[in-house]
Amino acid sequence: MTDSHEAPKTLLITLTGKDRPGVTSTMFATLATAGVEVLDIEQIVLRRRLVLGVLVTAPRDWKKLRDAVEKAAASVDMSVEVTRGTGDNRSRKEGRSHVTILGAPLKASAMAAMTGRIADSGANIDRIERMARYPVTAIELHVSGVGTDRLRGSLVQEAARQSIDVAVQPASLLRRGMRLIVMDVDSTLVQGEVIEMLAAHAGCEAEVARVTEMAMRGELDFEQSLRSRVALLEGVDAAALDRVHQGILLAPGARTMVRTLTRLGYRFAMVSGGFSQITDRIAEDLGFDFAHANELEIVDGRLTGRIIGDVVDRAGKAAALRRFAKAVGVSEEATIAIGDGANDLDMLNAAGLGIAYNAKPIVQEAANTAINVPYLDAIMYLLGISREEIEAADAAAGIVTPSPPV
Numbered sequence: 001m002t003d004s005h006e007a008p009k010t011l012l013i014t015l016t017g018k019d020r021p022g023v024t025s026t027m028f029a030t031l032a033t034a035g036v037e038v039l040d041i042e043q044i045v046l047r048r049r050l051v052l053g054v055l056v057t058a059p060r061d062w063k064k065l066r067d068a069v070e071k072a073a074a075s076v077d078m079s080v081e082v083t084r085g086t087g088d089n090r091s092r093k094e095g096r097s098h099v100t101i102l103g104a105p106l107k108a109s110a111m112a113a114m115t116g117r118i119a120d121s122g123a124n125i126d127r128i129e130r131m132a133r134y135p136v137t138a139i140e141l142h143v144s145g146v147g148t149d150r151l152r153g154s155l156v157q158e159a160a161r162q163s164i165d166v167a168v169q170p171a172s173l174l175r176r177g178m179r180l181i182v183m184d185v186d187s188t189l190v191q192g193e194v195i196e197m198l199a200a201h202a203g204c205e206a207e208v209a210r211v212t213e214m215a216m217r218g219e220l221d222f223e224q225s226l227r228s229r230v231a232l233l234e235g236v237d238a239a240a241l242d243r244v245h246q247g248i249l250l251a252p253g254a255r256t257m258v259r260t261l262t263r264l265g266y267r268f269a270m271v272s273g274g275f276s277q278i279t280d281r282i283a284e285d286l287g288f289d290f291a292h293a294n295e296l297e298i299v300d301g302r303l304t305g306r307i308i309g310d311v312v313d314r315a316g317k318a319a320a321l322r323r324f325a326k327a328v329g330v331s332e333e334a335t336i337a338i339g340d341g342a343n344d345l346d347m348l349n350a351a352g353l354g355i356a357y358n359a360k361p362i363v364q365e366a367a368n369t370a371i372n373v374p375y376l377d378a379i380m381y382l383l384g385i386s387r388e389e390i391e392a393a394d395a396a397a398g399i400v401t402p403s404p405p406v
Contacts, residue, residue: 009086010039011058013069017078019050030072031056034065042127050078058084095123096171097148099141099155100382103164104373106137110162117154121146132387136373140384142171152368167369167382169353175384178265180328182321182347184339185272185279185293187216188357189376191249194274195229198303201240204232218342218362223311226273230296234305238298241277248282253377258286259399260380260390267328271320273312273343290327292320318346338379339363355379 015027024043031038031054040055059065066082073080101114118125123146131138143151152168159166169175186193199208208229215225258268269290272279276293283291295308310316317339325335337344337351340359348354348367356367357376364370371378380390391401 009058010084011036011056011062011065012083012085013054013056014081014083015050015052015073015078016080017050017076019045019048020076023050023076023078024052026072026076027052027054027069030068031065033068034059036065094144095146095148095151096142096144097123097146097151098167098169098171098175098384099143099151100131100138100167100169101141101159101164102136102138102166102371102373102378102381103162104136106139106164107162110164111139113158113162114155114164114166115141117158118143118151121151121154123151130386131381131384132378134387135375136378138378138381138387140381156370165371165373167355167371169369169382174334174352177334178267178330179334179336179352180267180269180325180330181261181336181338182269182271182324182351183337184317184341184344184347185270185282186274187340188338189251189254189270190282191251194244194248194278195226195233197244197247198233198236198240199229201243202233202236208232215343216341217360222273222313222343226294226311226313227307230303230307231305233296233303236303238301238303240303241275241296245278245281248278251374251376253375255286256390256394257377257380258288260377260385260393261383262287263393264385269320269324271312271317271347273317273341290320290324292316292324314343314346317344318350321347321350336379338376353382355382 015023036056036059038054038056041053043050043052062084069082070080103110115125123143125141126144127142129140131140148168148170155166155168183189193212196205196209196212199205211220211225211229214220215222268288270279270283270288272293274293276291276295279291279293292312294312297304297306297308321335321337322332325332332350333352335351336353336355337347338355338357339348340357340363342360342362345363345366348356353369354367356363356370358372358374359367359370369382394401
């Protein structure tokens, strides 16, 4: 530490050591005797190791305070460094973004690459928070100094190279407000495709699966492909719908996500190119506010191979999102859309936050945000909700969650 006749404007006090009760209170009791102002505080605990940083105004006799701080730190078996400087620790006002990085695993090499791209762009990382460590690792970075769109372009490309996921969103109050979440159903909210499950009862599952895959990749017109697939279901007993519904498995984390966000006042809607005879039951089970899907025609207890009314296609999904947002009383910017197929693209683009969830390549390339981990509740980390907060809310409601590995 270099002496100077002129007292510094600020002091940065950094304590490190084994976490124990009383460290923070001891330090602030010492600072109180000098009458300094607190400008900023950061504290983290990693594997019971405490790091506490405190930025304060510097008193005239800063060396006296330094000595007192060092004595206080020694009394609680902590190491301390006192650094003189000038100025506050304010982030830059322009270009403020939330960058959420997810990996399973999240390797140091990937973090090096991502933070390197942030530095290359001229942006600054103001704060880093862990959102989850199990079953995926999710880290949120508060970044300033570069426009969100420019930052997103660089980081999305790097994330693809590193085989991790990244979401880059502008920092705004919208993230904390009530929002509407509009979800695709097949291969998003639920595992698998309902039409393929029905096709199994008609003995044409392989053919339907082949056409479905081509449609989801954007290689076929969705309406034409759907009508041709439904035609193959002609004659299937309507009771098959009950059996298919009973065999449906939700995506891992789906109930957790819906339960947690509903507590926070979020509203939910599903928009599906599937069938209302199935989706309406799922919506009721999960407590969704809205549901919109195609209706299979049934005559004399059997499927006719036709659809009643217009097909819910790519444009229809986007229109439903706008209709539901208006009904709830929120702007399109306050909506979140989640989907995996080419027929979801208009809906994803219409939403304030469009998320390609385990999506086809054409969808991942077009969407602003892509999530490829097999846990639907990982989407909550993009909203600033940590795994610890989710588990604490569940525990308070008497819901037991599995313990992470040590």
